Amino acid sequence: MMGHYEAPIREPIITGDKSYHDVTLDVVAPIEGKANKSWYIAFTIALVAFLWGVGAIIYTIGTGIGVWGLNNRINWAWDITNFVWWVGIGHAGTLISAVLLLFRQKWRMGINRSAEAMTIFAVFQAGLFPLIHMGRIWNGFYTLPVPNPLGSLWVNFNSPLLWDVFAISTYLSVSLVFWWTGLLPDFAMIRDRATKPFQKKIYSLVSFGWSGRAKDWQRFEEVSLVLAGLATPLVLSVHTIVSFDFATSVIPGWHSTVYPPYFVAGAVFSGFAMVQTLLLIMRKVSNLEDYITRVHVENMNKVILVTGGIVTVAYLSELFVGWYTGSSYEDFVYLSVGAATGPYWWAFWSLIMCVAVIPQFFWIKKIRTNYIWTFIISIFINIGMWFERFDIIVINLSRGHLPSSWTMFSPTFVDIGIFVGTLGFFFVLFLLYARTFPVIAQAEVKSILKSSGNNYKRERDNPTAKKEEV
Amino acid sequence: MYTVSSRLRTFSIALIIIGLFGIGYGFITAPKTVDDVKEMMHSAEDSHGATTHNEEKATDAHAMQSAEDHGSSEVSEGHGDEASHYEHVLSQAQNRPWTAIYIPMIFFLLISVCALVFYAIQRAASAGWSPVLFRVMEGVTGYIVIGSVIILVFLAASAMHANHMFAWMFKSSDPTAANFDFAMETKEWWLNVPWFLIRSVIYVLIWIGFRHLILKNARLQEETGDMKYFKKSFKFSVIFLVMFLASELFMAFDWLMSIDYHWFSQLYSFYVFASMFVSAITVIALVTIYLRAKGLLPQVNDSHIHDLAKYMFAFSIFWTYLWYAQFMLQWYANIPEEAAYFHPRLIGDYQPLFMGMVILNFVFPILILMNSDYKRIPWFVVFAGIIILVGHYLDVFVMVSPGTVGNHWSFGIPEIGALLFFAGLFILVVFSSLAKKPLEIKKDPFIKESEIFHY
Numbered sequence: 001m002m003g004h005y006e007a008p009i010r011e012p013i014i015t016g017d018k019s020y021h022d023v024t025l026d027v028v029a030p031i032e033g034k035a036n037k038s039w040y041i042a043f044t045i046a047l048v049a050f051l052w053g054v055g056a057i058i059y060t061i062g063t064g065i066g067v068w069g070l071n072n073r074i075n076w077a078w079d080i081t082n083f084v085w086w087v088g089i090g091h092a093g094t095l096i097s098a099v100l101l102l103f104r105q106k107w108r109m110g111i112n113r114s115a116e117a118m119t120i121f122a123v124f125q126a127g128l129f130p131l132i133h134m135g136r137i138w139n140g141f142y143t144l145p146v147p148n149p150l151g152s153l154w155v156n157f158n159s160p161l162l163w164d165v166f167a168i169s170t171y172l173s174v175s176l177v178f179w180w181t182g183l184l185p186d187f188a189m190i191r192d193r194a195t196k197p198f199q200k201k202i203y204s205l206v207s208f209g210w211s212g213r214a215k216d217w218q219r220f221e222e223v224s225l226v227l228a229g230l231a232t233p234l235v236l237s238v239h240t241i242v243s244f245d246f247a248t249s250v251i252p253g254w255h256s257t258v259y260p261p262y263f264v265a266g267a268v269f270s271g272f273a274m275v276q277t278l279l280l281i282m283r284k285v286s287n288l289e290d291y292i293t294r295v296h297v298e299n300m301n302k303v304i305l306v307t308g309g310i311v312t313v314a315y316l317s318e319l320f321v322g323w324y325t326g327s328s329y330e331d332f333v334y335l336s337v338g339a340a341t342g343p344y345w346w347a348f349w350s351l352i353m354c355v356a357v358i359p360q361f362f363w364i365k366k367i368r369t370n371y372i373w374t375f376i377i378s379i380f381i382n383i384g385m386w387f388e389r390f391d392i393i394v395i396n397l398s399r400g401h402l403p404s405s406w407t408m409f410s411p412t413f414v415d416i417g418i419f420v421g422t423l424g425f426f427f428v429l430f431l432l433y434a435r436t437f438p439v440i441a442q443a444e445v446k447s448i449l450k451s452s453g454n455n456y457k458r459e460r461d462n463p464t465a466k467k468e469e470v
Numbered sequence: 471m472y473t474v475s476s477r478l479r480t481f482s483i484a485l486i487i488i489g490l491f492g493i494g495y496g497f498i499t500a501p502k503t504v505d506d507v508k509e510m511m512h513s514a515e516d517s518h519g520a521t522t523h524n525e526e527k528a529t530d531a532h533a534m535q536s537a538e539d540h541g542s543s544e545v546s547e548g549h550g551d552e553a554s555h556y557e558h559v560l561s562q563a564q565n566r567p568w569t570a571i572y573i574p575m576i577f578f579l580l581i582s583v584c585a586l587v588f589y590a591i592q593r594a595a596s597a598g599w600s601p602v603l604f605r606v607m608e609g610v611t612g613y614i615v616i617g618s619v620i621i622l623v624f625l626a627a628s629a630m631h632a633n634h635m636f637a638w639m640f641k642s643s644d645p646t647a648a649n650f651d652f653a654m655e656t657k658e659w660w661l662n663v664p665w666f667l668i669r670s671v672i673y674v675l676i677w678i679g680f681r682h683l684i685l686k687n688a689r690l691q692e693e694t695g696d697m698k699y700f701k702k703s704f705k706f707s708v709i710f711l712v713m714f715l716a717s718e719l720f721m722a723f724d725w726l727m728s729i730d731y732h733w734f735s736q737l738y739s740f741y742v743f744a745s746m747f748v749s750a751i752t753v754i755a756l757v758t759i760y761l762r763a764k765g766l767l768p769q770v771n772d773s774h775i776h777d778l779a780k781y782m783f784a785f786s787i788f789w790t791y792l793w794y795a796q797f798m799l800q801w802y803a804n805i806p807e808e809a810a811y812f813h814p815r816l817i818g819d820y821q822p823l824f825m826g827m828v829i830l831n832f833v834f835p836i837l838i839l840m841n842s843d844y845k846r847i848p849w850f851v852v853f854a855g856i857i858i859l860v861g862h863y864l865d866v867f868v869m870v871s872p873g874t875v876g877n878h879w880s881f882g883i884p885e886i887g888a889l890l891f892f893a894g895l896f897i898l899v900v901f902s903s904l905a906k907k908p909l910e911i912k913k914d915p916f917i918k919e920s921e922i923f924h925y
Contacts, residue, residue: 233787260799321735326655
């Protein structure tokens, strides 16, 4: 790739004068150490939420979808909102590990492992909703084109909901393979350090006998590149297909050609916000401040600005074309004067504030590089993007073509319980992950240590840096 | 220091002169009256024999667009009325030379603007590989000024009813007027001539202004080596990208989408951008390969070509993604006011072009540029690049023509002439602007990374 030369003006992305061994020690510390009290508290809370969600799901399946707040007109609400929200969250992981790999962004290496984990755990949550929102979940397997005794009754490939099945399952499997491939050298490192026999056994099992020979590395890199090349169109197409669920319809506000790129941009936007939320905590509690530095946080905020900007321009396009069509039905869609002043005004303004306005504070360098502000804004973005999906789905459905079917939606405790349950499940998985997996891709970080470590940069720059020294 | 070779200069001037003849021929041979149209159509029928070409097809683009458009046009009788039909064919036939020049005009201008976008992205992203190509990119943006002036003249002429390119300019929102169009009732707030022209000037000023700022700043940086200017370049690039995104959104709505003014698509601007962006990267690659072949860019190695080819590959796929998204969603829902746009393109007279460009813009690039060894072979990249440019010229052709010349499109002397004229002008302007400064840039903090860049 680029050799070991780097322009002196590039900032170090590994701080703390690390050596290779230091990297190893920092990465294995949470795995080899014991969990502290706050981990257990967090885990318990997440577990309780998860179990509550399981209860709500069982209640739904046992009693019927009628226990949700859906009605005849608004027949998708929290279920699909949460589905799209979780899928969207997952997209940042693939963006960080695949797209940033294609763009040779070295700073991705500090964050890609956790972002990918987040992808996978988020897709788990997302995958629940298409199943549990079915009226007859036990017939769910009919969505698969398998030969069967019903005269080979087949699926209709014209439905975007079927494309969803393929998109989400492919996305999950490719992400999983991509993630696991990257984990092999790191698992091997833990295996080689393990002293307890049980731990040694487990990590030898999951590291697939990785021995780190030159030929292995060569193929490893090729596979990573190919998978990155495949994952990039995949990540675009998955959320595109999710957007097709709406855009292929004829419902005002849903039928919009800008949905595919706009959903993808929104997914990256919300996904990065979630990465920020998680990593800002993780860098503190797992003592990874030297690997997830201010540069990483700032760069992620820049990506948030770019994708947030694209989303805002897409809003502009939607808003403009809504007027431009002259269609009176477009007056009540989720981005319209009707929505801004109608019964869902609070949802409309939450969306505008949290998605289009608040992230613009990242234009200010002081805020962009501040951990606390970043954390706060990232939460707002997550809320805003939830509202975006809620608005798209519920506001557009609430006021359709026929005024006689205009209606409102209010969630029941089951709707809310399932969402809380997925949040709990997500954190259960993530907290377990943080204690058992190498959360930093140490093999990759070691490959940039000598070009981007602050100590190496200092050494290299000193002889020539007389002029540039402040 | 690069100087335009006399061969290249002669070549481009020859293109311009030949092109001018072609354009002139187009305007001279365009029919003047309804009688000319009738005669033209009869002779076309004679030569085509059994293929009843024009008259029988009532489903031309405009007719499909809306019946109202027809019924309320100059002659207020019904749609099937013969006189109104000939009148309509006449305005389409008269549009042909104008359409012929508008397509390459917009094609080369947007290539140049998108080259500036690519350049600004490289600066904003602190790219380490591309600084050795900065001068080439700056050269390609040289066409922005003259291209903008030409298009403003063209739009002003259209606004003064020199042609029928923008049918909405001939419509009224007054229900009692003979040229009433219901669509203008709701669209006039946006589609009215003064506001349209003001907007056009604004877009152009944004592009020209930022090109001036960014390039001037880059020159100051090279002269002084002061980091102050480097940081300023970054700032200007970022601001330009934001401004561009906003201006491009409405530019595409105005200059292209408003040709079929009954139709709308929220994605349209992003689609136009993807098309022109991949063309711009291709032009940057072609100019780089040309200059390198002459030994003028010694720092550019195969890895730089490889990277450019990867961008060509990736954005060809990206274009296809947006093309498919826009087409499929309207095809799937099949709402009449949207489907009318795709009718002439998908199953009408534009089908070969509409489908052909997908093959040129997607199938060929993906097959040719998949292999990483091929992306390092200059002639291979040139081959792929020419296919991509032809494909995206056709893309603009299919965006513009159905709404202006309807089903009476053909690719003859006026089209070839206009294409040659603008290609010649583009080459002349771009290479003259390349000749103004040394091709090697100095004192850029990333220049060494770029010189030793190896992939």
